[in-house]
Amino acid sequence: MATKETPQLRSISACLAVFLGLLNIFNTGNCDEQVPLIMWTSEGVSVPSQSPPTAGHIVGQQQLASYLEKALSVGPRNVVLFLQDKMSIEDFTMYGGAFGNKQDSVFPNLEGALRSSSSPLVLPAVSWPASNAVIGQLQDQLDTSPLYMDPETLSQLRLNASSPALLVFRLPYGFGADLMSAKDILSGNDEMIGQVLSTMKTQSVPYTAIYTALQPSREAASLSMEAGVGGGRSLLQARGGWRERERERERQRKIKEKEGIYGPVEFKEGDDTCIMLWATGLSVSILRSGRWEEHDLTPSTFGEGVSPKLGGSTCDKSKARLVLNYEKVLGHSSFKLIFAMSQRHYKVSARRWFTLDAVELEYDGTKATFNGSRHVYAPAEYSYRCGSVTNFRWPVLIPRTSKDPANQWRVSFADFQIQGFNVTGSDFSYASDCAGFFSPGIWMGLITSLLMLLVLTYGLHMIMQLHTMDRFDDPKGPAISVPLTE
Amino acid sequence: MLLECMMNGHAILYTGVTLAFWSTILIVGTCYTIFDLGFRFDVAWFLTETSPFMWANLGIGLAISLSVVGAAWGIYITGSSIIGGGVKAPRIKTKNLVSIIFCEAVAIYGIIMAIVISNMAESFSGTTPETIGARNYQAGYSMFGAGLTVGFSNLFCGICVGIVGSGAALADAQNGSLFVKILIVEIFGSAIGLFGVIVAILQTSKVKMGD
Numbered sequence: 001m002a003t004k005e006t007p008q009l010r011s012i013s014a015c016l017a018v019f020l021g022l023l024n025i026f027n028t029g030n031c032d033e034q035v036p037l038i039m040w041t042s043e044g045v046s047v048p049s050q051s052p053p054t055a056g057h058i059v060g061q062q063q064l065a066s067y068l069e070k071a072l073s074v075g076p077r078n079v080v081l082f083l084q085d086k087m088s089i090e091d092f093t094m095y096g097g098a099f100g101n102k103q104d105s106v107f108p109n110l111e112g113a114l115r116s117s118s119s120p121l122v123l124p125a126v127s128w129p130a131s132n133a134v135i136g137q138l139q140d141q142l143d144t145s146p147l148y149m150d151p152e153t154l155s156q157l158r159l160n161a162s163s164p165a166l167l168v169f170r171l172p173y174g175f176g177a178d179l180m181s182a183k184d185i186l187s188g189n190d191e192m193i194g195q196v197l198s199t200m201k202t203q204s205v206p207y208t209a210i211y212t213a214l215q216p217s218r219e220a221a222s223l224s225m226e227a228g229v230g231g232g233r234s235l236l237q238a239r240g241g242w243r244e245r246e247r248e249r250e251r252q253r254k255i256k257e258k259e260g261i262y263g264p265v266e267f268k269e270g271d272d273t274c275i276m277l278w279a280t281g282l283s284v285s286i287l288r289s290g291r292w293e294e295h296d297l298t299p300s301t302f303g304e305g306v307s308p309k310l311g312g313s314t315c316d317k318s319k320a321r322l323v324l325n326y327e328k329v330l331g332h333s334s335f336k337l338i339f340a341m342s343q344r345h346y347k348v349s350a351r352r353w354f355t356l357d358a359v360e361l362e363y364d365g366t367k368a369t370f371n372g373s374r375h376v377y378a379p380a381e382y383s384y385r386c387g388s389v390t391n392f393r394w395p396v397l398i399p400r401t402s403k404d405p406a407n408q409w410r411v412s413f414a415d416f417q418i419q420g421f422n423v424t425g426s427d428f429s430y431a432s433d434c435a436g437f438f439s440p441g442i443w444m445g446l447i448t449s450l451l452m453l454l455v456l457t458y459g460l461h462m463i464m465q466l467h468t469m470d471r472f473d474d475p476k477g478p479a480i481s482v483p484l485t486e
Numbered sequence: 487m488l489l490e491c492m493m494n495g496h497a498i499l500y501t502g503v504t505l506a507f508w509s510t511i512l513i514v515g516t517c518y519t520i521f522d523l524g525f526r527f528d529v530a531w532f533l534t535e536t537s538p539f540m541w542a543n544l545g546i547g548l549a550i551s552l553s554v555v556g557a558a559w560g561i562y563i564t565g566s567s568i569i570g571g572g573v574k575a576p577r578i579k580t581k582n583l584v585s586i587i588f589c590e591a592v593a594i595y596g597i598i599m600a601i602v603i604s605n606m607a608e609s610f611s612g613t614t615p616e617t618i619g620a621r622n623y624q625a626g627y628s629m630f631g632a633g634l635t636v637g638f639s640n641l642f643c644g645i646c647v648g649i650v651g652s653g654a655a656l657a658d659a660q661n662g663s664l665f666v667k668i669l670i671v672e673i674f675g676s677a678i679g680l681f682g683v684i685v686a687i688l689q690t691s692k693v694k695m696g697d
Contacts, residue, residue: 440536453503
């Protein structure tokens, strides 16, 4: 036991130190909307430990559920959940004695518990909306309702190792009326954790403990500079109060939702992905009685947990067709957005290219077709990406004929990326961007400048060829004198 | 020795420009190759995306400027000979002014063509290659071609007439009867400038820019 513990001890403290240290670096870059989660089993319980996530990885809802499931399926099913109002990883770096000053740490009980546990799990970044659902997930997995307790009521409770229980201890954080500093609050929370753990120890019931929070306690500092929504920061802008932080956090969350951190739509043929599509915005508008009515298809196509219906999609070596089926779009009960692509070998360039032949909107038996092959093309091994694929603003999609119903529609895809062939794995290949390095204007300027440069060169050559006549110079002769009088 | 060679202003200028040009081409070509972006080197894209107006105006500019260079060069060559020869044989002064006039004609061809070509430039409302239309592209390229044609023809015609005129002046100074024969050579030299003008007019005869 002792020999097993020493490497565990070293690895735990190393793990703690490393993640605290690493997150110091990641703090300056990317800290937004995450809450740490720490899970450990009681002393004396040996369960296989789970591998922590890679550094910088943000654990989403499904991944968190799988971690909890794995822990609860093999570990004790009595769960003690310490739910703090707010927590961020900065609390640990600031008050956890991470700078070699272990004696100033306000988490002695927590650290002791982690050290004595055989399988601690530290998730430094659980995405915020997911961490909120921890109680719900534990409830589902344990099939029992949570009991909100405090240390006094715990000593009166009799726990049983065989029946699952979920004990929730709420810990405060806020800038409360006590005007206690965060350090004191965290120290007080740690004390309570210590009390609860010692009570559980006297009960000698094996348990799994989780320490997390409902909200992050710090807002994202760097995002507010990049986002630029409502202006950036001025040099001497002082950090506002709590309300400003809340407002900023809301704003950052909206921005993140808009930018989208989600995967692409994948159409699989068997096990292999065949067609991939990604965009930050898909919207269609129809002209009805002089007005444009818009419908945003993005939330029903992209997002975590959103799986659009791809019925009717086909894909083979030379043709690929992605069909996105929607319901109730602009008054049409069934609405389809179809991307038809094809690839073939072109003799002059001696390579295979693929083109987006058509973007079709099918609704109520009518089909509106946009031709995209003029602009949307890329070598067949690569994917095509464009910042804006529309039919009205720098149009890339053109209605097939002048009488086509497509003339009444406006489609707009923002930050669009598509690949219909040669998909390996579940990532896009190199993205051939629609915007090249030199724009036509740059080329025109370069050509004209080159011409001017040639003219200048020639002119300089001519001028440098002019020499003053020196045939009759006689340095030894008398100087020329021009008499003033005739 | 290399340093002495480099002290020459000409050498520095030409070395510099040549180096810049070839290194740009080499670096751009290497980048295209190693990043496997050769497919982005698209001449058709360049020709259809650049504005026909650029080509048209380059043609107009080249028409007049190259013609003027030719005329100026010719006049400078002839003029210096006439003035030099006129010191010892003042009788050649008036007769040899006809060489100067032949050189000047070249500049006049240039400006006439420039005005004719610039009158063909009209505005059009298309922005994409499809909406601009083939006719506007043809107009742009024709005007560029015509400008090049008349410009280079007049350039070499002017130089030619200048050198021949200079010879004529000096021969005339020696022997008065030689002038008329040399004038015939000059007339042939002047005709080539006219050929350039005729071809340029033919090139722009079908130009119709606009919507």
